[in-house]
Amino acid sequence: MYPVKILLVDDEIPFVKTLTKRLSRRELNIITAFSGQEALAQLKKDPDIEIIVLDIKMPGMNGLRTLEEIKRDYPLVEVIILTGHSTVDSAIRGMRLGAFDYLVKPCDIDQLISRMQEATEKKRRLDEKWPD
């Protein structure tokens, strides 16, 4: 089960661009944001976003705060954390804030896609339980 739309959030522009190209090649629908604020703005205007891939260490609003806001306003959107800054502490905090999973860069693309699929399954299940 593939998500309708995926939002990639990371301040590393080349990373986002390449990953977008690779995922798009696998026929996934990707939009991007380069900061937490931008991600929230995208989320606001695009209700099709089902999955968000979120970096933690970003200038300005960091990933955990962004996650907090996302989960508050859009609790049904699933968030996968993908970060180079891997500490047990930030992983625990991310999971507690409701992230679907916590992945560390560099991450195998197949692993990432399979996590996205699992997340989509979970989201759809919840959508049925809580139709709007």
Next chain:
Amino acid sequence: MAADKHYKSLMKSMFLIGVVVPLIPMVLVSGIILYQSRVSYKKEIRAHLEEVIQKSTEHIDRFLEDKLADISMMADTFNFQQLTDEFFLVEMLNRLQKHYGHVFSDLEVIDDEGVRVAYAGPHKSENPRHLKTDWYREAMSTGYVISHMPSGLADIPFIIIAVRKNKMEKDWVLRTGIDRDVFSRVVKETVTGRGGSAFIIDRDGQYQVGSIHHIDHGERSLMDFLGITEGARDIFMVQRTDGSGHKNIYVTGFLKGGDWALVYYQRASEAFSGLIKTEMIALTVILIVGLLIVANTLSLSKKMLRRIQQADKEKQKRSEQMFQTGKLASIGELAAGIAHEINNPVAIMVEEAGWIDDLLEEEEFQESKNLGEFRRALRQIRTQGERCKEITHKLLSFARKTDSRIETIRLNELIEDMVTISAKRARFSGIIINMEIKKDLPPIEVSPTELQQVLLNLINNALDAMEKKGGILSISARLEEDHVVIEVSDDGVGIPEDNISQIFDPFFTTKPVGKGTGLGLSICYGIIKKLGGEISVRSVIDKGSTFCIRLPLKGSGKNNVEEASRILNSQQ
């Protein structure tokens, strides 16, 4: 050295404060008490002396009046004819001397011309004329007289007592003389037992009787020296230094209607001996107490200084350790920063390689004879990217170790957190996680960050062991007396027997090169030992491994900086 100087001045001020603070009130209080007691004691002595003098003057006055009364009675009892009979007069003198001892030295009857009519006594041969003497004239005019001889010669009576009587319009006088030695004794008697001496002077400062040694009044007149003023009647006391340099007190009282002054004098040291004794005792006590305070303060300050020096040394040692730990902490922070900074570019490199790999799928490249080499190179880039990730991961766990603060935590939550983090990876590899955690586990005192690291390490190892064919990961926690026992079991490949003994050694690893650094289990071992617990392993090849951690409920107390830095150092 500057430090020595500092300690010396510290010692000095501690000593001074320690001595001055108790001494000032002590000196003040005892000074006030001493002063007050001195004042009241002197007052008392003065009052006592004045009373003695009062009594003495009264006594001497009464003695003289008694003698006057005796003579007066004699003159009244017997008539002129009887008394002018010399045998009778001698008889009278004998009787008086029999009664009173040698108080009366002679008896004489004098007519109104001042001529001796009859005489009994030792100076019979003389035939003095009394008409012009002061005492005779006074006796004739006032009726009686108690007077002294103007010239104090030893062989004539000292005091003259005379009464005037009348016989057929002709006055006559009965006179007697009081013996000098007897009177002198009377004066002495009044002050016996007091230790001082007494003498009598007249209004002109002429010495009369008594002992007057040691009075060297120098240039000043005796009256001035004694402070006797014209018309003084009341008893008073002065303190003077005599010629030999001694301080004396002089108490003066007046007798015979102010004609004579009785002076009692005594060494001041003698008069105030009681006071001086008391003061000496008090001063000795104060001195001893003062010395005790000084000695005590000295030993206390020395002790205190030693403590301070010791504390300073310890503080210095501690701050050195803190510095060491701080250094390690900042190395940790640096490591964390580097890890992040490296992971991001590595991720981009790996993604770019992945993108190339994606593009190789395009038909045009399928023909290339180097396609296999391209793919191999790209795979190598991915593998090395993973290796970088592994290394940065270790760097991060090293960074985390600096946070070894002990907290009281609930084990259930901590284990659940760790399982949550690993759950997705487990599912990806087809591994089921089975938890058997007792709900009623008491809170334990550990460093949560460190225990998280240990558990994550063990869980990751277990997942690695089952990665290829899946399996069941069991995590259990239970209470055994005052220990919590946590077990992490897998049914994976197991550990060869030869490796078990080395499994906790640093840098020992069985993973392929680039997969593990061999630090994971040694770090776990160090952490668990530091928390006062034990970690052990049992394993059977192809059946799986079980890691067992035993932790005390209470912190081991080993969690001091020294221990932490020792472990950190050993793992560097």
